[in-house]
Amino acid sequence: MSTEIKRKYPIGAEISSKGVHFRIFAADHAKAVLILENKNSEPTYHKMVKEKGGYFSLFVPALKEGSLYRFRLGNKENWLPDPASRFQPHGPNGPSLTVNPHFKWTDKDWKGLSMPGQIIYEMHIGTFTEEGTYAGAKKQLKRLADLGITVIEIMPLNDFPGHFGWGYDGVNLFAPTHLYGSPSDLKDFINEAHKLGIGVILDIVYNHFGPEFNTIGEFTKRYLNESHTTEWGSAINFDDDSISEFFLTNARYWIEEYHFDGLRVDATPWFFCDKGEHFLSKLTKVARKSAKKKSIIIVGEDETQNNTLLKPHSQKGYGFDALWNDDFHHAAVVKLKGKREAYYTDYKGTPNEFISCCKYGFLYQGQYYSWQKKGRGSPSLFFPPESMIVFLENHDQVANSGHGLRLHHNTNYGVYKALTALLILGPNTPMLFQGQEFGSEKPFYYFADHSEDLNEKVFEGRKKFLSQFPQLENEGLNIILKPSDPKNFLACKLNFNEANQELYSLHKDLIHLRKNDPVLRKTSKKYEASILGENSFLLRYFDEAEGDRMLIVNLGVEEILNPAPNPLLAPPEGCKWKIIWSSESPVYGGDGTAPLNIPQWKLIGFSSQLLKAVKPSKKKLAKH
Incomplete structure (x- = not known):
């Protein structure tokens, strides 16, 4: 490795007072060229130094922040963005930008988070406000603090193709999407949240890359493990130390440079490791070490309800703090809507189900689950109640209604209020989805913007997924809106002026009780x-x-x-x-x-x- 500057991370572009040091992992190639794209002149080409282990590096003296760059590998002519790019000002298919990570943080007294006592708020930056930006979201933080929210869980921010999306098809994992503002805008949002007593955790997607503008495989094919398949294609090759290092570095980066207070790990069953310590175990260790003295929380989404995630490392577990509990949601929806279909089949919405969630966590801890025609879950009777995150709404479940309608629509209003009380006053950790607190009339659809051909495939895939719900299939699936239609994305933007004061008061009073009642x-x-x-x-x-x-x-x-x-x-x-x-x-x-x-x-x-x-x-x- 070049000794021109002392690097913080093994990959990416790092700025010093003397210039910029670039380092990439491109194990499949014998040579690599750095291309600097000057604004007022022709691009310049700089041969990189090949290191051991598949890395290439180069120090460029006097280069400043704000410089555009890409790479050319081997004998290929195409220009590629940096897999560890800190910012993609023109999107995933454009050049990367050198970024000075310095920011005037004022949160030195912020101690971080632990699970007990938290009230989580799931947020999608693009639809949380009309502006759809970090700056726009920052303006509403005081309102969330007044409500009593203690943690914001932000849906994925890694840059992704198109003009809108949920973020789960990201391709530039180190670059907060340009659609929502600059890296400094994101830091400003987090800094303000801390000032108001709110922690911020990031939803990360490490089990696949998005299907479009994903160029990381051109650096090396070692990123993928062809022996395992996920819902999105080939699995990530976490058995390769260099590939694991890429993702572990990403976790460090978000916690160290952006002061995130933890991570929510998406779809944990799709992490495959055939040898050595499991990647998820490594992830929690690296994340906590990166936080230094600050306490952070690691949350998982695990449909299989695998208790290994919640076990400590001393018991050969992965050391997660909490998991989403779909069982609570499914029981509540059955009670509210009266329909036992698709993945709601194995629930009845009975008192026994709700008190079992309060006392024992997951409802399915190994019993036969008829919808999947197999046993589901593993014993979880004795984990602390705060390790179970319960909710009536989240991004998936609102969108999966087909209509994108909020749960208070077409349900018994009294039952909805009663279950809201259980959600917030119960022993588990409650989570609200943006707008839920004031009974938003805005839908939340699945939306994604890709190329024309891929848009059609995504639309057909969405209809196939939702066909598991008989009432949608009987309608010919005609009510399902195209994810690529901008109107459907815009329809999801919250309007804080439409607040249902009854529901807002309900949520605010319940949260106040949870946080202030002496018991x-x-x-x-x-x-x-x-x-x-x-x-x-x-x-x-x-x-x-x-x-x-x-x-x-x-x-x-x-x-x-x-x-x-x-x-x-x-x-x-x-x-x-x-x-x-x-x-x-x-x-x-x-x-x-x-x-x-x-x-x-x-x-x-x-x-x-x-x-x-x-x-x-x-x-x-x-x-x-």
């Missing part, structure tokens, strides 16, 4: 849950010092518990129950709340209430 705010709570009736259940938190709390949830019509042989309904000795919150408050569009247990327990239909154990005042005791 609910504790990161370690003793709790129990129990079924009360066909559609009702309770969740009770025990606290001798502050008084117990009990959440009553009734997802059906009014119920009278007579008899009521359930000891969890009884208040602590010398206490009585007092309602301190109800989803039936007129503030949330309800009819008001009558006492629940005078003399018998009478559960209001389609509602939830939070009760506090209180001791009768001395004045009242004297009257008796």
